[in-house]
Amino acid sequence: MDFKADHFSLLGLPRQFRLDPGQLDQAWRDLQGAVHPDRFASAGTAEQRLAVQWATRANEAGQTLKKPLRRACYLLELAGEPINAQNNTAMPPDFLTAQMERREQLHELRAARDETGLDQLASLQLAELETAYQRLAVLMDDEKNLSAASELVRRLLFMDKLRAEIADALAELD
Numbered sequence: 001m002d003f004k005a006d007h008f009s010l011l012g013l014p015r016q017f018r019l020d021p022g023q024l025d026q027a028w029r030d031l032q033g034a035v036h037p038d039r040f041a042s043a044g045t046a047e048q049r050l051a052v053q054w055a056t057r058a059n060e061a062g063q064t065l066k067k068p069l070r071r072a073c074y075l076l077e078l079a080g081e082p083i084n085a086q087n088n089t090a091m092p093p094d095f096l097t098a099q100m101e102r103r104e105q106l107h108e109l110r111a112a113r114d115e116t117g118l119d120q121l122a123s124l125q126l127a128e129l130e131t132a133y134q135r136l137a138v139l140m141d142d143e144k145n146l147s148a149a150s151e152l153v154r155r156l157l158f159m160d161k162l163r164a165e166i167a168d169a170l171a172e173l174d
Contacts, residue, residue, distance in 0.1 A: 007061035028062035
């Protein structure tokens with residue numbers, strides 16, 4: 001195993017956005033099993049330290065590839081097309097307007113403690129995220145249009161943050 005290998009190579013997976021979740025999970029478990037520090041309990045200090053480093057590396061790879069947005073960012077970075085979310089904040093006005101309206105709606109529903117409304121908003125947000133992820137898969141894996149994929153990932157960052165805020169609002173009601 002090469003400690004400097006990218007996450008995909010480390011887990012023996014194709015370098016693409018579309019990944020089979022079961023295959024990803026199995027690859028991560030296999031790697032974890034091979035490098036888990038408990039397997040090296042009777043080894044020397046240096047080997048134990050190396051096992052901890054490998055286990056950490058395996059966890060980092062698994063967590064990055066498991067989450068679609070993190071996987072997309074990582075793929076774009078590997079391809080030399082970083083999203084530069086901090087420096088590149090330009091978004092189409094209609095997208096920003098829709099996001100502001102959705103945030104206002106969230107604020108109103110949260111203040112009213114409207115669980116039904118929050119559930120509906122969560123469903124709408126998840127549906128839009130799913131559509132965007134499907135489009136992202138086409139852009140990255142099929143069309144290899146990394147520039148458009150990078151732009152879509154920046155939008156997805158906004159959308160996913162709102163999804164998390166809706167989930168938090170729903171959790172507050174429990």
